[in-house]
Amino acid sequence: MFETVLLANRGEIAVRVIRTLRALGIRPAAVFTGPDADAPHVRAATAAGGTAVRIESYLSVDELLRAARETGAEAVHPGYGFLAENAGFARACTAAGLVFVGPPAGAVELMGDKIRAKETVRAAGVPVVPGSSGSGLTDGELAAAARKIGMPVLLKPSAGGGGKGMRLVRDEGALADAVAGARREARGSFGDDTLLVERWIDRPRHIEIQVLADGHGNVVHLAERECSLQRRHQKIVEEAPSPLLDEETRAAMGAAAVAAARSCGYAGAGTVEFIVPGGGAGSGPVAYYFMEMNTRLQVEHPVTELVTGLDLVEWQLRVAAGERLPFTSADVALDGHAVEARICAETARVAEDGERVDFLPSAGRVRLLREPSGPGVRVDSGLSEGTEVGTAYDPMLAKVIAWGPDRTAALRRLRAALADTVVLGLDTNTGFLRRLLAHPAVAAGDLDTGLVDRDAARLATAPAPAAAYAAAGLLAQSALESAAREPAGPDGWTDPFAEPSGWRAGGPPAWTERWFRVPGRDPVAVRVRGLASDAEVQTGAEPQPPGVPDDAGAEPGGSAGAEPRRGPGAEPRGDAGAEPREDAGTERRRDPGAEPRRGARTEPRGGAGAEPRGGPGAEPRRGPGAEPREGPGAEPRRGPGAEPREGAGAEPRRGPGAEPRGGSRGRSPRVSGRGGVGEPLPARLTHADDTGVTLELGGVTHRFSFAPSPDGIWLGRGGDAWHLADHDPVEAALRGGALAAGADALTAPMPGTVTVVKAAVGDHVAAGQSLLVVEAMKMEHVIAAPHAGTVAALDVAAGGTVAMDQVLAIVVPDEGEGDADAGADAAGRDDDRRDPEAPR
Numbered sequence: 001m002f003e004t005v006l007l008a009n010r011g012e013i014a015v016r017v018i019r020t021l022r023a024l025g026i027r028p029a030a031v032f033t034g035p036d037a038d039a040p041h042v043r044a045a046t047a048a049g050g051t052a053v054r055i056e057s058y059l060s061v062d063e064l065l066r067a068a069r070e071t072g073a074e075a076v077h078p079g080y081g082f083l084a085e086n087a088g089f090a091r092a093c094t095a096a097g098l099v100f101v102g103p104p105a106g107a108v109e110l111m112g113d114k115i116r117a118k119e120t121v122r123a124a125g126v127p128v129v130p131g132s133s134g135s136g137l138t139d140g141e142l143a144a145a146a147r148k149i150g151m152p153v154l155l156k157p158s159a160g161g162g163g164k165g166m167r168l169v170r171d172e173g174a175l176a177d178a179v180a181g182a183r184r185e186a187r188g189s190f191g192d193d194t195l196l197v198e199r200w201i202d203r204p205r206h207i208e209i210q211v212l213a214d215g216h217g218n219v220v221h222l223a224e225r226e227c228s229l230q231r232r233h234q235k236i237v238e239e240a241p242s243p244l245l246d247e248e249t250r251a252a253m254g255a256a257a258v259a260a261a262r263s264c265g266y267a268g269a270g271t272v273e274f275i276v277p278g279g280g281a282g283s284g285p286v287a288y289y290f291m292e293m294n295t296r297l298q299v300e301h302p303v304t305e306l307v308t309g310l311d312l313v314e315w316q317l318r319v320a321a322g323e324r325l326p327f328t329s330a331d332v333a334l335d336g337h338a339v340e341a342r343i344c345a346e347t348a349r350v351a352e353d354g355e356r357v358d359f360l361p362s363a364g365r366v367r368l369l370r371e372p373s374g375p376g377v378r379v380d381s382g383l384s385e386g387t388e389v390g391t392a393y394d395p396m397l398a399k400v401i402a403w404g405p406d407r408t409a410a411l412r413r414l415r416a417a418l419a420d421t422v423v424l425g426l427d428t429n430t431g432f433l434r435r436l437l438a439h440p441a442v443a444a445g446d447l448d449t450g451l452v453d454r455d456a457a458r459l460a461t462a463p464a465p466a467a468a469y470a471a472a473g474l475l476a477q478s479a480l481e482s483a484a485r486e487p488a489g490p491d492g493w494t495d496p497f498a499e500p501s502g503w504r505a506g507g508p509p510a511w512t513e514r515w516f517r518v519p520g521r522d523p524v525a526v527r528v529r530g531l532a533s534d535a536e537v538q539t540g541a542e543p544q545p546p547g548v549p550d551d552a553g554a555e556p557g558g559s560a561g562a563e564p565r566r567g568p569g570a571e572p573r574g575d576a577g578a579e580p581r582e583d584a585g586t587e588r589r590r591d592p593g594a595e596p597r598r599g600a601r602t603e604p605r606g607g608a609g610a611e612p613r614g615g616p617g618a619e620p621r622r623g624p625g626a627e628p629r630e631g632p633g634a635e636p637r638r639g640p641g642a643e644p645r646e647g648a649g650a651e652p653r654r655g656p657g658a659e660p661r662g663g664s665r666g667r668s669p670r671v672s673g674r675g676g677v678g679e680p681l682p683a684r685l686t687h688a689d690d691t692g693v694t695l696e697l698g699g700v701t702h703r704f705s706f707a708p709s710p711d712g713i714w715l716g717r718g719g720d721a722w723h724l725a726d727h728d729p730v731e732a733a734l735r736g737g738a739l740a741a742g743a744d745a746l747t748a749p750m751p752g753t754v755t756v757v758k759a760a761v762g763d764h765v766a767a768g769q770s771l772l773v774v775e776a777m778k779m780e781h782v783i784a785a786p787h788a789g790t791v792a793a794l795d796v797a798a799g800g801t802v803a804m805d806q807v808l809a810i811v812v813p814d815e816g817e818g819d820a821d822a823g824a825d826a827a828g829r830d831d832d833r834r835d836p837e838a839p840r
Contacts, residue, residue: 001321002026002075004050005101006068007041008089009079010058011382012398013297014041017077020313022048029071031055031064040384058082061092068098075099075320077313081394084296085112101320103213103295107264111293114158115196117264121290124263126256129275129289131198143175145197152200155179157186157193164189166233168200185780188755203278203448206230207242207288209257210304210312213266214319220329221254222308225300227273228447229436231359231456236433238300239339240307243407243445244276244286253288254329260293269316271298278448299342299396302378306338306403337407339414341437344395347427347750347804348460349520357456360750361395361776362804364388364426367707367714368691372417376403376410389426391751391776397428407445411437424707424714424721427461427519431720435459464518464722466541466678467702468715471695472516472724473526473537474685475706475713480512481531502529511538515727516712519805520749523727529680537683537697746783746809748802752776757798759809763791771809774802789813 004027007014014030018041021028030045030052042052053070055063059082068076076093078084084102087109093100102108111117115135118128132145135158146153146169155178157165165186167178183193210222226242227235245253257272274288301312310332319325347360366387371379381398389397400417404410418434436442436459441451452459477500484498502509509529517523525540681698688694693706693715705716712725756773759765765785771794774781793810796802 002073002099002317004029004071004073004075005317006064006071006073006076006098007031007045007079008058008064008076009082009084010036010039010041011393012380012396013079013081013299013382015044015382016380017079017313018044018048018050020311020317021050023311024314024317026317027051029053029067029073031058031067033057035388035390039387040382043384061089064089065092065096065098068093068096073098075101075317077101077316078296080296080299085294087112099320101268101316103264103266103268103270107266108295110264111270111295112159114156114292115194117293118290120263121260121293124259126260126263126290127288129198129201129291132196135194135196137195139176139179142179142195142197143172146175147172149197149199152202154198154200155182155195156198157182157190158196159186159190159192159194164233165195170200181780188775201275201277201289203450204228205242205244205276205278205447206235206273206291206449207244207253207276208271208273208294208298209254210298210301211257211261211266211270211272212312212315212319212325213261213268213270214325215267215322216324218325219258219261219266220325220327220332221257222304222310222329222332223250223334224253225271225298225303226447227300228449229442229452230449231452233449235300236342236344236429236452237339237436237442238303239337239407239410240303241334241337243447249286249288256288256290258329260290264293266293266295268295268319269297269301269312270295299399300340302380302399302401303338303340306378306401307334307336308332309335336403336405337410338401338403339407339410339437340399340401341414341418341433342396342429343398343400343421343423343433344429345389345397345426346395346429347520348429348432348456349749350457350460355457357453357460358749358781359429359456360781361391361752362427363390363751366423367425367709368422368705368716369424370420370422370705371398372400372420374417376413377401377417378403383423391753397423408443411443418719421719422705422716422721424705424716425709427721427723431461431718432456432459434719461720461722463521464541464715464724465702466539467695467697467700468704468717468722468724469516469524469526469539469541470537470681470683470697471685471693471702471704471706471715472713473514473528473539474532474535474683474695475688475693476514477512477528477535478532478685478688499531501531515729516724517727518722518724523729523732527680528683532685535683536680538680539678541678745807746771746786746811748774748783748804748806748808749781750774750776751804752781752802754796754798754800754802754808755780757794757796759791759794761791761794765789765791765811771811772796774808783808785811787811787813
């Protein structure tokens with residue numbers, strides 16, 4: 001066995017490999033680039049008695065070989081991604097006298113070319129999907145092959161995987177654009193724009209077989225994994241075993257996978273992926289077709305480890321060191337069920353049509369991190385608090401895996417673990433995954449690769465609940481109170497009139513109004529009256545329709561405003577009317593007839609139907625930044641172009657089903673925000689510290705994870721997270737001159753790089769016409785005109801970087817255009833969206 005092994009990777013896979021190296025007594029050697037100097041994989045390597053070497057790039061073969069020499073490594077483990085499936089890197093390691101912990105370079109090269117791979121396994125008797133033959137096909141040859149196969153077809157890069165560059169084409173007229181887009185993305189992702197075309201199988205399932213082979217001619221399979229739950233052709237949930245297969249089909253597919261591995265002289269751990277026509281769970285023997293072979297350890301390998309009891313990384317190392325496999329496929333028994341969920345840095349935004357969801361890369365600093373634990377729960381993570389997540393690498397941050405004695409128990413355990421997962425500082429898909437696992441089709445095992453895309457809109461993160469906005473307002477009020485209590489004079493005297501209670505002579509206490517904005521949403525006003533410990537709160541957050549919980553993380557059947565159902569060991573919910581435990585900073589709710597709390601006001605608070613507490617004209621002197629005066633019958637002073645603010649009990653400006661005021665993606669809202677929606681509710685902040693906040697709102701207790709940020713706060717609950725940034729409606733109105741004239745500002749839906757600019761200021765554009773392309777994490781996002789009009793501003797250039805929500809262009813609509821087209825499927829199209837059901 002080796003003494004020292006170099007990890008040619010980063011993130012969660014490097015941490016996971018180091019765990020096995022440490023268990024085997026092997027010294028780990030890590031590599032890192034400048035931004036990763038204090039990354040978890042670096043700390044894990046040094047904590048295990050190893051070392052770490054700075055390199056210029058994870059993709060530099062020369063730098064990695066230098067690191068191996070400096071650390072005295074005898075072998076190199078490539079992990080997955082980066083150079084893991086690069087035959088040139090495998091050959092370079094061998095030439096340098098290093099053992100490449102993976103298959104021979106020839107096998108990597110053969111299976112990395114999808115066209116040659118299909119021809120090779122077909123000759124070995126493995127069924128393949130009908131499609132084109134030969135490599136280097138021109139655009140015309142691809143189109144001819146597609147017509148011969150018959151629509152629909154799937155375009156796939158020959159050189160890569162992970163769903164990048166794949167296009168589903170249902171209409172022959174869309175072939176030319178699809179080929180161009182697929183080539184461009186394949187070239188950017190893999191440096192090779194060679195494509196092939198295959199028959200598309202509707203509602204397919206993605207099932208793969210794990211294989212192990214040694215250098216002595218032994219090849220075994222370790223049963224299957226179901227990987228049908230995908231978005232953007234990339235897996236997000238995997239499980240073992242598949243709920244579809246029976247023993248007969250499992251054995252047949254396993255034998256086919258072994259034949260595929262033998263056909264290329266494979267050694268090490270690998271995965272043979274099959275496409276399976278759709279069928280319900282337990283439907284019996286099914287057809288299956290070879291899709292590709294991944295010549296590396298798979299991201300989803302933990303589910304196989306949990307049901308077989310084998311450490312796949314350990315067997316990679318043992319095989320690489322020359323050991324024989326001491327077991328056969330028949331010796332491997334499956335125990336229970338395991339499910340994995342990939343936590344990714346991404347924002348799931350519902351498009352304006354309300355049916356489609358854009359999964360957009362996100363970035364930011366991890367400000368609060370809590371990872372789940374407990375019986376049957378495993379976390380493979382590359383995160384730590386303070387980690388800066390950018391758009392240069394794959395968006396996957398961590399994997400949460402759960403084992404159970406059966407599939408139902410494993411799913412339940414994983415959902416509870418995701419509810420206990422907290423990542424604040426950037427958007428993740430944690431809450432989305434939790435809701436996906438509760439989907440009836442997932443629970444029934446009736447899966448296909450298009451399920452996520454079809455139902456994503458119902459699973460996407462809901463707008464921040466009213467309780468989150470109330471928490472933000474109360475926290476800001478509490479901070480104001482703390483500042484006011486600081487001694488103002490040398491003798492420690494504090495001016496009692498400095499207390500921000502809103503008190504004024506001869507009238508009801510004044511409201512203090514603040515605005516917050518969640519990226520991709522309209523700004524929302526939060527009005528607080530009184531002290532944070534005994535206040536009224538009115539928010540501009542949209543009321544939930546009847547029966548829908550005011551909580552994006554709530555489970556079906558939850559009561560409005562209640563916290564989501566939680567996993568084992570979680571605190572109980574505070575349902576309306578119940579008495580919560582008197583711990584965790586909460587207080588017992590008071591009966592309506594009980595004595596008032598000490599310091600509480602006993603007069604009416606100005607709610608709906610209450611008598612006013614002040615005579616006409618009794619306005620106090622106001623300081624800078626105070627909210628507008630509101631004498632009886634008078635309209636408050638508002639920012640430019642703002643609508644009048646309604647008082648308590650007034651009709652909300654926007655009822656359920658009203659037309660939204662601005663797109664949630666790709667376009668700026670046309671109005672300054674929402675205020676005055678919802679009745680004032682009694683509220684109090686019962687607990688707040690560096691990591692959490694608890695409040696009572698309308699008699700219901702709400703708890704959120706909490707982290708401050710430079711421009712606002714992060715709140716999280718049930719796997720969901722919201723960034724409530726401070727918002728100045730006056731400043732926004734002054735900046736929005738073009739918007740006030742009826743134009744639409746197209747904004748960046750994600751942080752990234754502008755790769756193509758197709759228009760210029762002054763150009764007349766048609767509705768839906770592409771203006772520019774933004775790329776992040778090898779994903780292209782097309783920014784298109786929301787309506788016919790003239791480009792009034794376009795302040796970006798190809799190669800420039802943009803921040804999320806940055807204004808990219810402004811299109812002034814033609815006369816008669818604008819709102820009529822605003823809801824069109826125009827702004828911000830994913831190229832990947834043309835093939836929503838394509839498998840990886």
